[in-house]
Amino acid sequence: MLDFYSQFNPSPLSIKQFIDFENESNVSGLSACERKSFIFLRKELPVRLANIMKEIHLLPENLLNMPSVGIVNNMYATSFEDIMQFEKVDVNETTLDKFCQTLVKIRNRHKDIVETMAQGVLELKESHDVDAQTENNIQYFLDRFLMSRISIRMLINQHSKLIVCGSKEESSVAALLFGNELNGHSRHVGSIDPSCEIISVVKDAYEKARLLCDQYYLASPELIVQQHNGKFEKILSNSSFFAELERCSQIRIVYVPSHLFHMLFELFKNSMRAIMEHHSSNAEYPAIEVIVSRGKEDICVKMSDRGGGIPRSQMDHLFKYMYSTAPRPTKTDAHTVPLAGYGYGLPVSRLYARYFHGDLVLQSCDGYGTDAIIYLKALSNEANELLPIFNKTSSKFYRTQV
Numbered sequence: 001m002l003d004f005y006s007q008f009n010p011s012p013l014s015i016k017q018f019i020d021f022e023n024e025s026n027v028s029g030l031s032a033c034e035r036k037s038f039i040f041l042r043k044e045l046p047v048r049l050a051n052i053m054k055e056i057h058l059l060p061e062n063l064l065n066m067p068s069v070g071i072v073n074n075m076y077a078t079s080f081e082d083i084m085q086f087e088k089v090d091v092n093e094t095t096l097d098k099f100c101q102t103l104v105k106i107r108n109r110h111k112d113i114v115e116t117m118a119q120g121v122l123e124l125k126e127s128h129d130v131d132a133q134t135e136n137n138i139q140y141f142l143d144r145f146l147m148s149r150i151s152i153r154m155l156i157n158q159h160s161k162l163i164v165c166g167s168k169e170e171s172s173v174a175a176l177l178f179g180n181e182l183n184g185h186s187r188h189v190g191s192i193d194p195s196c197e198i199i200s201v202v203k204d205a206y207e208k209a210r211l212l213c214d215q216y217y218l219a220s221p222e223l224i225v226q227q228h229n230g231k232f233e234k235i236l237s238n239s240s241f242f243a244e245l246e247r248c249s250q251i252r253i254v255y256v257p258s259h260l261f262h263m264l265f266e267l268f269k270n271s272m273r274a275i276m277e278h279h280s281s282n283a284e285y286p287a288i289e290v291i292v293s294r295g296k297e298d299i300c301v302k303m304s305d306r307g308g309g310i311p312r313s314q315m316d317h318l319f320k321y322m323y324s325t326a327p328r329p330t331k332t333d334a335h336t337v338p339l340a341g342y343g344y345g346l347p348v349s350r351l352y353a354r355y356f357h358g359d360l361v362l363q364s365c366d367g368y369g370t371d372a373i374i375y376l377k378a379l380s381n382e383a384n385e386l387l388p389i390f391n392k393t394s395s396k397f398y399r400t401q402v
């Protein structure tokens with residue numbers, strides 16, 4: 001069955017399709033949405049699982065034989081079998097309920113997979129010499145494996161949040177509690193906010209990172225936020241609309257707030273760490289400046305710090321899984337720098353940006369500071385999932401690399 005489903009390419013969805021899918025259900029009732037989602041997912045989830053499982057099987061023997069990689073492999077095989085039981089069932093209330101609960105079970109099973117995979121890489125580093133080719137292999141695989149995982153969790157979250165998987169009582173309570181409007185704000189569609197106010201997420205991520213910074217450094221840099229809404233530039237001059245523009249000028253995007261938060265939280269931690277270390281002998285710390293801008297195609301969030309910057313020779317390391325994989329500090333290690341990434345914070349943040357055809361880039365001036373720019377698609381119909389495809393090209397990459 002694995003070979004059968006790995007023959008199909010994953011079908012990317014745009015954010016607009018995720019939204020329209022739910023809006024359509026408003027017309028024909030939730031059960032139509034649930035049925036349509038079930039029919040799509042009972043094929044698409046096995047396709048996405050099978051595509052990445054075939055790549056796991058192409059990994060270098062040394063890595064594949066690591067205990068933690070074996071655990072990941074078995075988890076995927078179990079989840080694939082779980083979904084297979086719905087391949088030919090009739091579509092009725094019982095199977096839809098069971099399917100929902102199976103998705104929640106799979107989501108819980110996979111919740112620590114990033115850490116488990118990182119543990120597998122660590123086991124390899126500690127037991128074998130890792131040559132440049134193997135490191136390239138691992139970088140290529142982890143980018144694709146972690147992107148695939150983001151996409152599978154997105155599909156599961158959209159289905160389970162829209163259908164509000166769980167007991168009917170929970171569903172009715174959820175409907176009572178959340179319904180379609182949240183305190184008059186636009187309603188979320190699963191994990192998507194159709195009107196996500198970017199500056200609010202920026203401030204939230206800053207406050208959470210500042211907490212960690214204050215805990216360790218007993219101080220933290222201030223935040224200066226600006227925005228430039230190019231969308232309204234043309235009619236800015238007409239003062240009669242000014243009040244309206246003031247309200248409209250909050251730059252909003254149809255996006256997944258949790259993805260944006262993850263990226264911003266990671267970047268704030270890195271900027272704060274650089275600033276506090278670079279100015280450790282000062283009593284004053286240069287503020288972090290964030291500019292949010294909206295143009296025709298892109299929405300950009302630029303974070304600028306004066307943390308001393310990084311030489312170009314070191315820049316590539318920041319996105320390297322192998323370079324950053326280090327033993328997680330033990331709880332008793334009182335001197336753990338809370339802002340230091342011991343995992344894959346930056347590479348995963350770039351995957352979140354790229355997942356809907358955006359990007360995350362760093363521009364550093366050694367001796368001065370670093371700019372980090374998050375690019376997001378301004379239009380939801382252009383924000384298509386970017387999915388890894390298992391085919392001859394990807395297989396060849398592993399073969400030539402070995």
Ligand SMILES: CS(=O)(=O)N1CCC(Oc2ccc(-c3c(C(=O)NC[C@H]4CC[C@H](C(=O)O)CC4)noc3-c3cc(Cl)c(O)cc3O)cc2)CC1
Pocket residue numbers: 266267269270271273274275305307308309310311314317318319320324340341342343344345346347362364369370372
């Ligand atoms: C893989 S991960 O996601 O897990 N993770 C990536 C992140 C890393 O932590 C960090 C944090 C900050 C910095 C840093 C320095 C810095 O440290 N300079 C001083 C050294 C410059 C080289 C110098 C040398 O080696 O030559 C030795 C001093 N300067 O600018 C930044 C900076 C980086 C990012 Cl990405 C940013 O967004 C903003 C920034 O200001 C580096 C590393 C943990 C691991």
